[in-house]
Amino acid sequence: MSGTLVDVLCKIWAASLSSTNIPAPFKDHESMLKSIDAIEVGDVPWQTFNVTYQGPRPEQNVPTWMEAEFDVWFRDPREVVKNILARPDLKDDMDLTPYRDYNGEGDRQYENLFSGDWAWDQATQIAQDPDTHGSTFIPFVLGSDKTTVSVATGQTEYYPLYISPGNIHNPARRARRNAVALIGFLSVPKTDESYADDPHFRHFRRQLYHTSISTILQSFKPGMTTPEVVLFGDGYHRRVIWGIGPYIADYPEQVLLAGVVQGWCPRCLAFPYQLDSGDLRRCREHTEALIEEMHPGHLWDSYGVIANVVPFTNDFPRGDIHELIAPDILHQLVKGTFKDHLVEWVRKYLKANHSKRDYKKILSNIDRRIAVAAPFAGLRRFPQGRGFKQWTGDDSKALMKVYLPAIEGHVPDDMVRAMRAFLEFCYIVRHNSLTDKDILNLQRTLEEFHRYRTIFEESGATASLSLPRQHSLAHYVFLIQQFGAPNGLCSSITESKHIEAVKEPWRRSSRFNALGQMLLTNQRLDKIKAVRLNFEARGMLDSGFFSAELRALQQLSQVEDPPDEGPSSSTGHGGLQIHEPVSCSVRDPEDEEEEPAVDGTTLMAEVNLAAKSSEYLDVPNLKRLTRRFLHSQLGSDSTRRTVRSVPPQDLPNLPDRLRVYDSAVSVFRAPSDLSGSGGLKRERIRSVPLWRNEARRRDCAFVVTRPDVSGIFSMEVARVLAFFSFRYMDHAYPCVVVHWYKWFGEDRDELTGMYMVQPSMNPSGSNHVEVVHIDSLVRAAHLLPCFEAKFVSRDETCHTSLDDYKLFYVNRFVDHHAFELA
Incomplete structure (x- = not known):
């Protein structure tokens, strides 16, 4: 902020204290900066x-x-x-x-x-x-x-x-x-x-x-x-x-650090045109011996060593720059191999194997497939596809999440397999903790990638596969064993x-x-940061002093019992009255999709209804579904399994009013993703009638249905139609209305490596809809259409893709927690 604006704030501050005869802490911006400069804590x-x-x-x-x-x-x-x-x-x-x-x-x-x-x-x-x-x-x-x-x-x-x-x-x-x-x-x-x-x-x-x-x-x-x-x-x-x-460091800086020639590996002695054949690691002692015995020109040509560079590590004990170069997920994998190589090679393959007209038609269809990916928390949208000129790291990461189904049917199967193997390698490497089994999987995916990527060379998409950034993948197993998980050194x-x-x-x-x-x-x-930490350590900024007041305010804002009447109530769904608080407001279309980080380590997973409420609830047969849900909650396990056969007169009666919400917040441990210090991540699952003033949005989620089963099949995928809660006999029941999807087979798709689902229907042909407890939700799920060879209509959008298709991939690449889960 400029000094002039700080001066204005200081004057406002002083005016607000004029009746108390207490002076403002700072007269102007200069006095404020002098106070900051006088801080001794953390002063270097x-x-x-x-x-x-x-x-x-x-x-x-x-x-x-x-x-x-x-x-x-x-x-x-x-x-x-x-x-x-x-x-x-x-x-x-x-x-x-x-x-x-x-x-x-x-x-x-x-x-x-x-x-x-x-x-x-x-x-x-x-x-x-x-x-x-x-x-x-x-x-x-x-x-x-x-x-x-x-x-x-x-x-x-x-x-x-x-x-x-x-x-x-x-x-x-x-x-x-x-x-x-x-x-x-x-x-x-x-x-x-x-x-x-x-x-x-x-x-x-x-x-x-x-x-x-x-x-x-x-x-x-x-x-x-x-x-x-x-x-x-x-x-x-x-x-x-x-x-x-x-x-x-990224590759150009790694070369500068190691004192090697551009195109050579800074970690091993592989030749630039045969990078994948090298297995002898460089070390300080060997490099110094070479410099002492050989001519600089021979060192340059045969070993890729620049003789007149003295690495800074040589000035310190136990320092060897060749062993200290860290793995770099961002530039070696995401920006390098994926964006600069694989995505570009797909484009070159399409251009070389189709007429100019068909090439542009296919490339446009790939862009439209990317654009119709359903919204998801933290997922960057590509309304115009991926045809942008200036790529950022975030752009590349976002494209990795939705790219695989977009190219299926337009390129040879081995290209899809190569892309899938590479993505699996990237997501395994990104784990916060890797075991010996993960390392075996890492080696398997790398072998598959090397086996299938030859299709790019055979089809003329590239003249050479010997590239430094792709070659770096061969060192990752050793680097993990040396330095731990690479996500801490990226x-x-x-x-x-x-x-x-x-x-x-x-x-x-x-x-x-x-x-x-x-x-x-x-x-x-x-x-300022150092002195704040000092104050917190001394208990001078203890937020616990206000904790009781904050809890009281929170309880008031989320009271479960609505008033008897008011202008915000509406009637429908078989006599149920839907209560809407007067304070509810339309969601700001500029709201960020990413939730703030959560600090702490004790929580494993939790889903809570958000405080805001939506404008209406559009679910057929809601009263009957909710009565069945309540009967299952009150009855035994055997009753829950046969709740559909219970006569309507034996189902419990509901209160007259429901409280409706537009979202739920899931908190779970996801240390491999961007999260709080303890690895906790917040994720919002939405079901709203109007999202960003464009269309309705109904997210999908993983729902636990068989807790006694291990793995992905302990859960089902469902689309969230509504969130609501009610009270029955002084007990609150937070609920979610879901449209079930059923698993399409028991194995992952061989090409994409993703499980598939399709909407579940009743014998009558209607959607299979149920009301379940909010506690059965695990986290959000992202579904991508199975396009096969279909061309996407220009009328399809990201808001309609879940309605326009009948077979979907469960996107395991949408984030790293989803990859581990699915």
């Missing part, structure tokens, strides 16, 4: 150093980059990490020793960084030294990635460097709880086109990168061999040994940090010499 000031070229120079026409000074801004990373370790709110989200975890079946589980072999091996080395024996090993995870904040103002780029303690649990690192901190802005050297390919400039640019990182991390170096006493969030001091942990973490640390501060700046303003903004925000 910014520093700077500059780097200049020191090599040979030409006698005439010296390039400007040789004479320029390149500024690098940084904060002491050791102090930043110590501040994170000392936070009380993270004390339950960090490990103090490496461990090996096994489930009840004896399978090893890989989750956080400390569950892998790398941390175990590092701790073993530390324990063998008498001077460091018994110390707590704390590695730090690094990440860097250039980001563009403005194209219009001359391609303004920044090169942020991030750090996070390696012993922090993956969900805490992903949940934006400030467990990842900005510690520096690296310099971005530029020159004109005549020197862009100059070997001297390229070498200087590489070494500037490594020298800058090495200089920033120097404060850690003494503590890598001599223990340092550090305060932790649980109040204990521990002797700590620091270490360089995994480095989060570049999506640093990409999301760009918004808070770079893009938003840049927008707040004057755009002129913006870096200094951005540094100050980051420093002030960090102080």
